[in-house]
Amino acid sequence: MGTTLLAVITVILFFTIIFLVAKANEMSSLGKDADEHMEDTSNLQGKLLFAFLILGMAAVGYSFFELGPRMLPLSASEHGDLIDSMFNITNVVAMFVFVLTHIILLTFAYLYRYKRNRKAYFFPHDSRLELVWTIIPAIVLTFLVFRGIKAWNEIFDFEKLENTTEVLRFEATAKQFGWILRYPGKDGEFGERIIDQEHVSQINELGINWEDPNSKDDFMANELVLIKGKLTLAKLGAQDVLHGFYLPHFRVKMDCLPGLPTQFMFTPKYTTEEYREILSHKKYWQKIDPETGNPKWQDFQFELACTELCGKSHFAMQRVVRVVTQEEYDAWVNESKSYYYTVINPDAAPVEEELIEEVIPIKEEIDSAAVSIVARVR
Amino acid sequence: MSEVTAHHDSAHAADGHDDHHEQSWLTTYIFSQDHKMIGKQFLMTGIFWAFVGGLLSLFFRMQLAWPNETFPILETLLGSWAEGGKLSNDFYYALVTMHGTILVFFVLTAGLSGTFSNFLIPLQIGARDMASPFMNMLSYWFFFAASAVLFLSFFVQTGPASGGWTAYPPLNGIRDIALNKGSGLGFDLWITSMTLFIVGSTLGSLNYVSTVINMRTKGMSFTKMPLITWALTFTAVLGILAFPALLAAAGLLEFDRLLGTSFFLNNIVINGDLQAYKGGSPIIYQHLFWFLGHPEVYIIIFPAFGIVSEVLSVHSKKPVFGYRAMILSLGSILVIGFFVWAHHMFVTGMSPAIGKVFVIFTLLIAIPSAVKVFNWITTLWRGNIRFTVPMMFAIGFVSLFISGGITGLHLGNSTVDIQLHDSYFVVGHFHIVMGVAAFFGMWAGVYQWFPKMFGRFMNETMGYIHFWGSLIGGYMVFFPMHFMAGVPRRYYAFDQFQSFNNFQDVNVFITLAAFLVMSSNIVFLINFFYSIFKGREMTEDNLNPWGANTLEWTTPVHPGHGNWPGDLPVVYRWPYDYSTNGNEVNPQNKPLEEGEHEH
Numbered sequence: 004m005g006t007t008l009l010a011v012i013t014v015i016l017f018f019t020i021i022f023l024v025a026k027a028n029e030m031s032s033l034g035k036d037a038d039e040h041m042e043d044t045s046n047l048q049g050k051l052l053f054a055f056l057i058l059g060m061a062a063v064g065y066s067f068f069e070l071g072p073r074m075l076p077l078s079a080s081e082h083g084d085l086i087d088s089m090f091n092i093t094n095v096v097a098m099f100v101f102v103l104t105h106i107i108l109l110t111f112a113y114l115y116r117y118k119r120n121r122k123a124y125f126f127p128h129d130s131r132l133e134l135v136w137t138i139i140p141a142i143v144l145t146f147l148v149f150r151g152i153k154a155w156n157e158i159f160d161f162e163k164l165e166n167t168t169e170v171l172r173f174e175a176t177a178k179q180f181g182w183i184l185r186y187p188g189k190d191g192e193f194g195e196r197i198i199d200q201e202h203v204s205q206i207n208e209l210g211i212n213w214e215d216p217n218s219k220d221d222f223m224a225n226e227l228v229l230i231k232g233k234l235t236l237a238k239l240g241a242q243d244v245l246h247g248f249y250l251p252h253f254r255v256k257m258d259c260l261p262g263l264p265t266q267f268m269f270t271p272k273y274t275t276e277e278y279r280e281i282l283s284h285k286k287y288w289q290k291i292d293p294e295t296g297n298p299k300w301q302d303f304q305f306e307l308a309c310t311e312l313c314g315k316s317h318f319a320m321q322r323v324v325r326v327v328t329q330e331e332y333d334a335w336v337n338e339s340k341s342y343y344y345t346v347i348n349p350d351a352a353p354v355e356e357e358l359i360e361e362v363i364p365i366k367e368e369i370d371s372a373a374v375s376i377v378a379r380v381r
Numbered sequence: 382m383s384e385v386t387a388h389h390d391s392a393h394a395a396d397g398h399d400d401h402h403e404q405s406w407l408t409t410y411i412f413s414q415d416h417k418m419i420g421k422q423f424l425m426t427g428i429f430w431a432f433v434g435g436l437l438s439l440f441f442r443m444q445l446a447w448p449n450e451t452f453p454i455l456e457t458l459l460g461s462w463a464e465g466g467k468l469s470n471d472f473y474y475a476l477v478t479m480h481g482t483i484l485v486f487f488v489l490t491a492g493l494s495g496t497f498s499n500f501l502i503p504l505q506i507g508a509r510d511m512a513s514p515f516m517n518m519l520s521y522w523f524f525f526a527a528s529a530v531l532f533l534s535f536f537v538q539t540g541p542a543s544g545g546w547t548a549y550p551p552l553n554g555i556r557d558i559a560l561n562k563g564s565g566l567g568f569d570l571w572i573t574s575m576t577l578f579i580v581g582s583t584l585g586s587l588n589y590v591s592t593v594i595n596m597r598t599k600g601m602s603f604t605k606m607p608l609i610t611w612a613l614t615f616t617a618v619l620g621i622l623a624f625p626a627l628l629a630a631a632g633l634l635e636f637d638r639l640l641g642t643s644f645f646l647n648n649i650v651i652n653g654d655l656q657a658y659k660g661g662s663p664i665i666y667q668h669l670f671w672f673l674g675h676p677e678v679y680i681i682i683f684p685a686f687g688i689v690s691e692v693l694s695v696h697s698k699k700p701v702f703g704y705r706a707m708i709l710s711l712g713s714i715l716v717i718g719f720f721v722w723a724h725h726m727f728v729t730g731m732s733p734a735i736g737k738v739f740v741i742f743t744l745l746i747a748i749p750s751a752v753k754v755f756n757w758i759t760t761l762w763r764g765n766i767r768f769t770v771p772m773m774f775a776i777g778f779v780s781l782f783i784s785g786g787i788t789g790l791h792l793g794n795s796t797v798d799i800q801l802h803d804s805y806f807v808v809g810h811f812h813i814v815m816g817v818a819a820f821f822g823m824w825a826g827v828y829q830w831f832p833k834m835f836g837r838f839m840n841e842t843m844g845y846i847h848f849w850g851s852l853i854g855g856y857m858v859f860f861p862m863h864f865m866a867g868v869p870r871r872y873y874a875f876d877q878f879q880s881f882n883n884f885q886d887v888n889v890f891i892t893l894a895a896f897l898v899m900s901s902n903i904v905f906l907i908n909f910f911y912s913i914f915k916g917r918e919m920t921e922d923n924l925n926p927w928g929a930n931t932l933e934w935t936t937p938v939h940p941g942h943g944n945w946p947g948d949l950p951v952v953y954r955w956p957y958d959y960s961t962n963g964n965e966v967n968p969q970n971k972p973l974e975e976g977e978h979e980h
Binding site: 052086087115179199258263287 | 471560562646648649650652661700702706733740745751754756758763764766767780795804840841853865869877878879887903917960961980
């Protein structure tokens with residue numbers, strides 16, 4: 004209580020002093036000649052504005068030095084490089100305009116501060132000048148729009164799916180406050196979903212139609228597992244409210260909506276292990292984590308986050324993302340348990356041998372050992 | 382229309398009197414129909430809300446800077462919302478939501494354009510009052526009712542709205558406090574408040590536009606109108622065209638909530654239980670919302686554009702550079718501003734093909750904006766700049782508008798927006814360009830027209846302290862946020878994520894800077910309220926203290942209802958005849974001299 008009182012008194016005292024000094028200043032300026040007073044204040048404030056320019060630019064430079072390296076993590080996807088190069092180009096343009104206009108603005112303020120003998124120059128307009136600063140921005144903007152749209156077309160070129168034989172597909176359905184991650188299983192095909200009272204239930208939130216043979220080997224994952232170098236299609240949705248599917252390192256962001264499917268396509272560039280190796284050369288990541296005693300890079304994980312306000316625990320919808328090689332992925336799929344046979348109808352689960360037999364024909368058909376768990380795109 | 386004419390005539394008949402009816406205290410200060418008093422009422426209510434909105438932001442900034450600390454003071458102030466001195470996550474989101482709603486609508490829309498449209502339009506065009514003073518009074522009282530309802534929602538048991546100021550369904554579209562605490566009664570009150578607000582805003586806007594079209598004094602052609610009046614008129618046009626879309630959206634949203642319709646809802650599954658909603662689309666709500674939401678940012682910034690053009694010109698004693706280009710750029714921003722809304726929705730699942738159209742229009746808007754900036758800068762060139770307090774804020778505005786505007790190049794480009802959408806980069810961008818910059822415009826206006834409003838001056842020294850504290854503090858709060866380009870906004874804490882928890886030092890820095898901004902604004906509040914009663918008085922022999930050309934400075938120290946005691950002033954020249962013809966100042970009502978050409 005005592006400290007609160009002291010704090011309140013200090014604050015009141017602080018503002019009282021400012022007030023008294025300000026009033027005293029006003030009193031003393033009343034006696035002065037108005038022109039002289041204006042010259043004095045304009046001189047002071049003009050110089051302060053110029054000092055603000057110098058110190059402000061220094062602060063901007065320092066913040067780039069201090070915070071720049073933390074700005075965005077290294078892009079871990081192929082289209083992420085497109086986004087980053089567009090971001091960097093825009094940064095260069097923006098910084099150029101920012102510095103140039105601030106230098107002109109604040110230097111003018113300083114140079115033309117009030118002097119009683121100075122005469123302002125009557126300069127109401129100049130069509131040529133105005134044309135110059137209409138056309139130059141127009142040219143720069145055309146360039147930015149052109150490049151931006153070109154990259155955008157490439158990122159959302161879903162025809163790529165048709166030209167690629169192997170595509171990894173997964174389905175992420177968001178709900179308060181977590182993710183339901185569904186993989187198509189060994190057959191590479193998702194079981195059909197029917198959203199009606201008959202299919203949707205507490206143990207079948209997604210409304211999967213178990214009559215569909217493709218649904219039998221679909222499995223739910225606790226973490227998002229991706230394959231390095233493999234074109235990946237995220238099929239997104241939500242149960243209750245809007246959510247946002249965000250993979251910061253992969254530059255992937257797309258809203259998840261109930262009743263309206265969305266999708267995003269990307270290709271991971273590094274496995275988690277490779278990415279850790281890259282981080283091990285960076286200062287921040289070499290620091291020792293006090294909790295584990297290891298250098299930070301050793302415990303690095305890619306993450307999935309929510310970016311659309313979805314309620315009180317919006318900030319806690321974290322899932323680990325792991326990028327692995329094809330072999331590791333295959334092994335992981337082999338270990339994963341079918342949702343149908345573990346939760347919906349455990350009694351019907353086939354014994355091990357039968358399961359293997361079931362898989363073999365598909366393998367032969369596609370003529371690739373690895374493809375068993377990957378979607379074939381029609 | 383006949384009522385308007387009648388009022389106009391009666392005002393003429395009352396020539397020679399300050400006031401044409403006897404006014405009681407109640408009709409002078411509370412239910413006033415005098416546009417000047419209504420302007421002041423908007424200003425006072427706006428300042429109240431600015432203080433509340435600012436305070437809310439300090440609470441959630443404390444949570445972001447020191448997520449693991451407890452502050453007993455919070456429990457004292459907020460009770461069960463901050464049990465044990467730690468803000469609950471429910472209430473954190475309520476604070477964020479209310480901060481946005483209050484600042485965007487109640488401060489920077491009503492407090493900014495409400496104040497200056499009311500106060501300045503009739504004075505600057507030489508009119509006795511608004512076209513319909515009664516409707517004008519209603520416009521304020523609808524705003525007051527909206528304010529009262531919104532304020533009330535803080536005291537509801539389940540708390541005020543907490544689903545974001547954009548009120549997206551389904552989070553706000555289903556009346557279920559299990560989904561979101563603030564989606565109960567708190568959000569019903571939010572919708573009620575917004576509805577009242579929109580009615581008030583529309584009544585006001587219609588009035589401003591009709592006044593400008595019909596009630597300009599003799600000689601006040603459109604090309605002789607001060608830029609601020611132009612800007613305020615365009616603001617009103619934007620409001621009339623854009624706000625109805627929000628009214629529609631809010632109405633349909635309430636139907637979904639109360640009547641069980643499915644305008645914005647489809648296939649909602651809550652805890653494995655399929656709800657009965659079928660066939661709607663949440664994206665349609667977003668289109669309706671942003672059809673208002675984007676023009677809304679121009680509703681906020683246009684009055685600031687106008688104020689700054691005026692202040693820069695008056696205090697550098699130079700005509701504003703490129704008067705016609707300034708009007709043209711305002712006009713083109715107004716038009717293009719209606720075709721850019723979906724740049725808020727690049728990654729919401731809207732077709733990527735539509736996104737491209739909005740990229741083009743969005744970046745197109747940078748051209749008129751650039752023209753405005755260069756014209757302001759050229760206005761300073763070879764001027765004789767008096768660094769009065771309003772002038773400092775005007776220069777601060779130009780700086781902030783540049784800094785906040787250029788990051789629009791990043792966000793308007795859909796490719797870059799994939800990464801930046803809903804990140805702190807966005808928070809930094811829009812707070813600088815339409816938060817701090819719009820506030821600087823507002824403050825420039827308050828310091829500039831305070832003598833006209835209250836017949837007294839504000840204290841200069843406190844004004845400079847307010848300026849420097851806000852400029853430096855404002856940049857310290859929002860500039861570092863650009864570096865958090867990968868960190869999502871609207872996060873209560875970052876401890877769940879390795880990817881986002883490396884900015885704790887920055888968050889502490891930002892919160893401390895926010896306290897600096899708040900402190901300098903307490904200096905402003907002291908200065909403002911003290912000066913209303915005890916400030917240095919304006920005298921009859923110095924009616925035009927800044928040396929301005931516009932008509933408001935030809936009225937007496939305390940203009941009555943009707944503004945000019947005698948005949949209305951007649952206008953002979955444009956408002957920017959500074960430093961020409963051998964005079965620094967050539968008021969608009971000064972006849973052209975022999976051989977002088979109209980500009």
